[in-house]
Amino acid sequence: MDREGQELFKAALGIVHEFLATSQDRQNKVVDFKQPAELLALMDLSLRQEGATNAEVLELCTKALHYSVHTAHPRMFNTLFSGIDMVGLSGTLMTSAANTSVYTYEMAPVFNLMEKEVLQTMRELIGWSAGSGIFSPGGSVSNMYGLMAARYRRFPDSKTKGCAHLPQLKIFTSCQAHYSVDKVAILMGLGTDNVVKVKCDHMYWAQQVRLCWQHLIPLDKMADICQAHNVWLHVDGSYGGSCLMSKTHRHLCKGIEKADSVAWNPHKGLHVPFQCSAFLTRHEDILRSMLSLRASYLFQKDKLLYDVSLDTGDMSLQCGRVNDAFKIWLMWKKNGLAWAGREIDRQLGLANYLRDRIRERDGFELVVQDQQYTNVCFWYTPPCLRGVAESDDRKQRLNKVAPKLKAGMVLAGSMMICYQPLGDLPNFMRMVTVSTSATEDDMEFILNELERIGACIQV
Amino acid sequence: MDREGQELFKAALGIVHEFLATSQDRQNKVVDFKQPAELLALMDLSLRQEGATNAEVLELCTKALHYSVHTAHPRMFNTLFSGIDMVGLSGTLMTSAANTSVYTYEMAPVFNLMEKEVLQTMRELIGWSAGSGIFSPGGSVSNMYGLMAARYRRFPDSKTKGCAHLPQLKIFTSCQAHYSVDKVAILMGLGTDNVVKVKCDHMYWAQQVRLCWQHLIPLDKMADICQAHNVWLHVDGSYGGSCLMSKTHRHLCKGIEKADSVAWNPHKGLHVPFQCSAFLTRHEDILRSMLSLRASYLFQKDKLLYDVSLDTGDMSLQCGRVNDAFKIWLMWKKNGLAWAGREIDRQLGLANYLRDRIRERDGFELVVQDQQYTNVCFWYTPPCLRGVAESDDRKQRLNKVAPKLKAGMVLAGSMMICYQPLGDLPNFMRMVTVSTSATEDDMEFILNELERIGACIQV
Numbered sequence: 001m002d003r004e005g006q007e008l009f010k011a012a013l014g015i016v017h018e019f020l021a022t023s024q025d026r027q028n029k030v031v032d033f034k035q036p037a038e039l040l041a042l043m044d045l046s047l048r049q050e051g052a053t054n055a056e057v058l059e060l061c062t063k064a065l066h067y068s069v070h071t072a073h074p075r076m077f078n079t080l081f082s083g084i085d086m087v088g089l090s091g092t093l094m095t096s097a098a099n100t101s102v103y104t105y106e107m108a109p110v111f112n113l114m115e116k117e118v119l120q121t122m123r124e125l126i127g128w129s130a131g132s133g134i135f136s137p138g139g140s141v142s143n144m145y146g147l148m149a150a151r152y153r154r155f156p157d158s159k160t161k162g163c164a165h166l167p168q169l170k171i172f173t174s175c176q177a178h179y180s181v182d183k184v185a186i187l188m189g190l191g192t193d194n195v196v197k198v199k200c201d202h203m204y205w206a207q208q209v210r211l212c213w214q215h216l217i218p219l220d221k222m223a224d225i226c227q228a229h230n231v232w233l234h235v236d237g238s239y240g241g242s243c244l245m246s247k248t249h250r251h252l253c254k255g256i257e258k259a260d261s262v263a264w265n266p267h268k269g270l271h272v273p274f275q276c277s278a279f280l281t282r283h284e285d286i287l288r289s290m291l292s293l294r295a296s297y298l299f300q301k302d303k304l305l306y307d308v309s310l311d312t313g314d315m316s317l318q319c320g321r322v323n324d325a326f327k328i329w330l331m332w333k334k335n336g337l338a339w340a341g342r343e344i345d346r347q348l349g350l351a352n353y354l355r356d357r358i359r360e361r362d363g364f365e366l367v368v369q370d371q372q373y374t375n376v377c378f379w380y381t382p383p384c385l386r387g388v389a390e391s392d393d394r395k396q397r398l399n400k401v402a403p404k405l406k407a408g409m410v411l412a413g414s415m416m417i418c419y420q421p422l423g424d425l426p427n428f429m430r431m432v433t434v435s436t437s438a439t440e441d442d443m444e445f446i447l448n449e450l451e452r453i454g455a456c457i458q459v
Numbered sequence: 460m461d462r463e464g465q466e467l468f469k470a471a472l473g474i475v476h477e478f479l480a481t482s483q484d485r486q487n488k489v490v491d492f493k494q495p496a497e498l499l500a501l502m503d504l505s506l507r508q509e510g511a512t513n514a515e516v517l518e519l520c521t522k523a524l525h526y527s528v529h530t531a532h533p534r535m536f537n538t539l540f541s542g543i544d545m546v547g548l549s550g551t552l553m554t555s556a557a558n559t560s561v562y563t564y565e566m567a568p569v570f571n572l573m574e575k576e577v578l579q580t581m582r583e584l585i586g587w588s589a590g591s592g593i594f595s596p597g598g599s600v601s602n603m604y605g606l607m608a609a610r611y612r613r614f615p616d617s618k619t620k621g622c623a624h625l626p627q628l629k630i631f632t633s634c635q636a637h638y639s640v641d642k643v644a645i646l647m648g649l650g651t652d653n654v655v656k657v658k659c660d661h662m663y664w665a666q667q668v669r670l671c672w673q674h675l676i677p678l679d680k681m682a683d684i685c686q687a688h689n690v691w692l693h694v695d696g697s698y699g700g701s702c703l704m705s706k707t708h709r710h711l712c713k714g715i716e717k718a719d720s721v722a723w724n725p726h727k728g729l730h731v732p733f734q735c736s737a738f739l740t741r742h743e744d745i746l747r748s749m750l751s752l753r754a755s756y757l758f759q760k761d762k763l764l765y766d767v768s769l770d771t772g773d774m775s776l777q778c779g780r781v782n783d784a785f786k787i788w789l790m791w792k793k794n795g796l797a798w799a800g801r802e803i804d805r806q807l808g809l810a811n812y813l814r815d816r817i818r819e820r821d822g823f824e825l826v827v828q829d830q831q832y833t834n835v836c837f838w839y840t841p842p843c844l845r846g847v848a849e850s851d852d853r854k855q856r857l858n859k860v861a862p863k864l865k866a867g868m869v870l871a872g873s874m875m876i877c878y879q880p881l882g883d884l885p886n887f888m889r890m891v892t893v894s895t896s897a898t899e900d901d902m903e904f905i906l907n908e909l910e911r912i913g914a915c916i917q918v
Binding site for chain 2: 009011045060068071097098101110118137168180186189192298305310317332337
């Protein structure tokens with residue numbers, strides 16, 4: 001091993017320790033935001049024919065981490081993943097050192113078995129005694145597998161003949177579904193016009209509920225409807241699937257066991273290092289049957305040493321595939337499955353706490369009165385808008401508040417929270433309480449900080 | 460940060476150091492092969508409600524790496540990636556610690572700019588002054604982007620309307636193309652019957668060449684044909700693309716600059732830790748135009764702080780996307796682009812050396828007399844088959860030799876080389892000389908070891 005590379009690795013480790021310690025200290029910024037031009041002036045990112053010294057690249061590495069978003073910061077609430085888990089990071093480190101692809105037992109004997117163990121555990125949590133699955137590069141791709149499988153099961157000869165001779169296929173999904181359903185419709189040749197967005201805001205919550213997420217529609221009932229109409233039911237549990245691990249809250253997923261397939265991303269609430277997404281199905285052979293091409297030059301069937309049905313290369317859109325199983329296996333082995341349930345309960349407790357504080361605070365309004373999971377959506381109304389009667393003009397002004405709040409918090413570096421519009425609703429803040437280290441005090445901080453930034457907002 | 464997690468990370472680092480040192484020592488095995496049942500007896504992989512101690516999981520981690528394939532071993536030739544690069548591993552470590560998704564500049568300001576820098580460098584190496592691109596989870600997905608873009612460019616309304624109203628689309632590819640072309644045809648609803656496999660074994664090499672890889676067909680000529688017929692040309696340079704970095708050998712890719720899109724995986728010959736794959740196109744807006752869905756709840760267009768056209772979430776099938784750019788940026792920054800060219804030249808020199816040794820050695824026969832890249836394909840004929848006249852029976856017996864050689868080397872742990880059939884050709888060994896640390900002595904070792912294992916093979 002070259003000495004300079006060794007020294008770089010050792011120094012990189014020091015940078016990482018410093019970065020993680022800094023990230024977790026509330027005194028420090030979540031992000032030291034710079035414009036692209038500023039970053040390019042601070043760091044020479046250009047690539048040249050000749051190389052650089054260790055000292056030069058280490059300085060760049062230190063800056064690279066410094067100017068990155070500190071996702072391990074306790075006040076990082078921008079995304080569906082947040083915080084740091086050292087067991088998971090240990091898993092990633094060992095995964096990187098092993099540096100292999102998990103398409104065959106031959107190339108990844110241990111990781112192949114770990115993947116099978118984790119997927120089986122996940123299927124059992126869903127409520128399936130058999131089935132199949134694969135780790136994929138994210139929830140969008142897991143959803144893609146579900147939609148592909150739905151088409152293949154109904155029209156198996158589409159594998160060879162394509163879809164030109166088939167009737168126009170349609171995807172039914174919630175009007176609140178993730179946009180990956182549309183992307184996959186483009187990819188599969190169905191077209192976005194053929195994604196039927198079923199309104200769900202009037203089904204059970206009438207006018208009370210202006211925002212609803214997929215899990216608000218009882219899955220159990222939907223599963224029965226799908227069964228009756230011979231429709232493949234794919235559940236996008238990319239975010240919500242981890243709720244299955246909570247004994248207290250898994251009833252929110254009631255009916256998921258009747259689904260044909262499920263997407264579930266443990267890199268969200270369960271803190272597995274990014275990324276870790278599983279596609280799971282109760283149909284045992286469908287992945288292999290749908291995707292196998294007998295590429296004997298890669299997946300030799302006449303191997304003498306082991307049962308090649310262990311190989312997963314024939315079940316995946318990918319050929320080479322990153323080992324995402326080891327890190328989750330390690331976290332579940334070390335922490336235990338019960339830990340994951342407690343972690344989801346803790347995050348839900350934090351969301352409920354925040355919701356209650358918002359209810360009692362002037363200038364704040366919940367979008368959904370009783371959120372069910374770890375996302376809390378709300379408006380903050382700055383002083384200049386208080387007392388202004390409801391009107392289109394007020395709505396348009398309110399719509400401008402969240403982007404200003406966001407810019408304010410990012411420039412201050414004090415916290416990061418996402419905002420979004422939804423249909424006709426003006427932009428609102430979307431808080432996700434998944435951080436490993438956020439506390440009730442941080443929830444109070446958030447509201448105070450929004451008030452501080454919002455006090456001088458003019459819209 | 461919890462102390463137990465910190466201690467685990469520290470201990471994991473020790474395990475990794477030991478593993479890498481062991482892996483690089485020729486005295487040690489490439490793999491200590493065990494059957495699944497044996498591994499399960501050696502390691503308790505089961506996941507339970509309660510967790511485990513650090514001591515327990517560290518013992519399992521040590522075993523997990525021990526029984527993994529040592530991809531950093533100098534005699535690991537099984538795959539298109541092999542060896543270890545400590546600069547790359549440093550990049551992976553820091554990437555894992557930063558633990559973010561690269562869909563927006565907001566969430567990954569530095570990595571976003573690094574990705575742009577690396578992609579621009581790659582486009583310049585191809586010969587494009589403008590264009591677009593994205594890192595994807597592997598060559599199959601990069602090929603998918605190319606085929607999607609081809610369809611979208613010709614039939615832009617397929618994005619909304621789907622393909623039911625379109626004429627039957629066809630993909631033309633080489634009979635030696637990667638099987639992902641077929642997978643993508645299934646996914647896109649074209650069907651494998653509509654993948655036209657153009658024979659290439661008679662085009663330029665007549666009967667002399669029984670095996671030819673895609674780069675054997677002059678790209679330059681193919682590009683002209685495609686242009687004349689208004690056909691999108693996608694070049695699968697997943698393996699071969701890195702050749703562009705060699706001043707001496709980049710002429711092998713002549714014509715690639717006329718292509719519409721290219722897949723290129725620097726995790727292969729360039730030792731970027733697995734995985735790192737780029738999709739590149741000279742059509743600047745096609746990715747965004749094809750995939751953008753204005754998912755304003757994720758990619759807010761009214762952000763005040765920066766130019767949201769920097770965001771890449773609208774250009775990708777994935778939503779969250781792993782940061783694969785930092786590690787390659789770091790390697791190219793540290794080592795310089797010229798290093799990559801020298802590395803490809805070194806690997807080619809090793810392949811040529813092996814080819815020459817095979818030519819002069821009894822019992823060995825090249826499949827292609829003059830291989831062009833870093834893969835050397837050959838048969839070893841065991842004593843029991845020498846002097847046996849060509850016949851179907853001999854061919855069937857020869858077909859059984861490579862699996863036996865493979866089993867022999869894996870059980871001995873002495874080296875790993877892939878084998879494969881091809882069309883009517885019996886199984887042959889496919890050596891890839893991409894390892895970071897293999898030498899000419901290792902090439903001699905390979906041939907000696909095959910003779911040793913082969914001496915007692917009966918077929």
